Amino acid sequence: MSGPVSISRALGSTTRAGIYDHLRQIDGALTVRDVADTFDLHPNVARTHLGVLADAGLLTVGQRKHPGGGRPARVYRARPELDEHAALDGAAQPAGGAAAALMVRLLVTLLDRPGNPPLVTRAHDGAKEEGRRLVAALPGDPPPGRALGDAAQRAARALRTYAPDVKVSRAGSDWAEVTGLSPSVALVERLDPALAEALERGLLAGACEGSGVAADLTETSSGSRHGRVWRLTATGGRAPRSTIVAAATLDARGKSRDSGVVEAMRAITDLRPGDVLEVLAEGPGSPAAFARWADRAGHALVAVERAQDASGRPAIRLLIEKAA
Structure with a gap:
């Protein structure tokens, strides 16, 4: 049996905080598989995150019967109120x-x-x-x-x-x-x-x-x-677009998140420390995938913004500064 977990520790992970916030917003119960699919996680990783949130008292754990019978699925729901x-x-x-x-x-x-x-x-x-x-x-x-x-x-x-x-x-x-x-x-x-x-x-x-x-x-x-x-x-407008001049550009649109991140790893290798790589991405979760890689590698994600290329095609523009 897991011991108590502090709320600050439970929400100290961006992924766990996102899972908890998602459960609060939908006001419903989700299985491990539901969470794994939503956040693009391995089921074992999703199960661990949900367990930590439950140990901190942020989630309640119940069961849901399968229509065809068999072992009930464990489901997780955000507590309706949290002791402030x-x-x-x-x-x-x-x-x-x-x-x-x-x-x-x-x-x-x-x-x-x-x-x-x-x-x-x-x-x-x-x-x-x-x-x-x-x-x-x-x-x-x-x-x-x-x-x-x-x-x-x-x-x-x-x-x-x-x-x-x-x-x-x-x-x-x-x-x-x-x-x-x-x-x-x-x-x-x-x-x-x-x-x-x-x-x-x-x-x-x-x-x-x-x-x-x-x-x-x-x-x-x-x-x-x-x-x-x-x-x-x-103040009357969107946050100003970055005026940083990129040393190289990678168009990751049309690629899977993992493939795009791998290509970004290769592209930034040829740059000098302090140079900026411009990545054009698309699709839900793409900014988070590049942010996780940049954070692990020590690079700095200096801007994320909506953009269009010369042909007017929309993109999510990320500027990543190479670590020293």
Whole structure:
């Protein structure tokens, strides 16, 4: 029998967070095979992810009888409600909390040296890139529209990897409010509130841009158990397209995800460190497949956007910077 699993650990995997969010959205029960097919996983891998989510108390486990008889299938369903205190406690207290707090303090001290760019600036920029990467790793493609509410929902979904309780609490035609992200920076908050605010702002800004919408962020309130409340206001357009000049282009449209990733591996081999490979992809899950490879290989996924080639054919454009 598996032991208890913290919510932060259970949702610390982008894939598990995506599975949990999918089950919450459909409000129904799925088998291991259903999840494996939806997320393009081996059934044993899907079973492991579902088991971790169940051990954390995020899913309930039941059985479904086969119409033709035989052994009932095990099914998984998201719990209708989650204890907010438990979720926040789990997100704010990583394993080895005291040791983690010490590591944060030491790293901040080492990084904040005279002559370096301001640490707050670097923290914001790094968090922004991470927010974009989290969105790129989500299953499915960004919606073609540019509604701020849709982008905020997708951003919140991606950020649940670090903060299980993040959500869009209110929304209008050109604005939305997001809360629940603060527990992800709780350890930094105790040491340097300004640095924590920069990290939180950067994560949300990057996730919104990765979802296809540029928005102004304003902190409207803080101090609740959910932490800061961010108000997102539409700036009147989509996130600006990247102006990076690619050193090489790979058209992976019409290929399977695995074949496209293999060709990208070969193409980037011939580039110099710091060069950018442009990949044109299509189909559900393609951005996530390339993001997983880039993350494992140490490359940086610097942009994901809708695009068209010279003939007007649509594509998902990914810019991948080769690791040093």
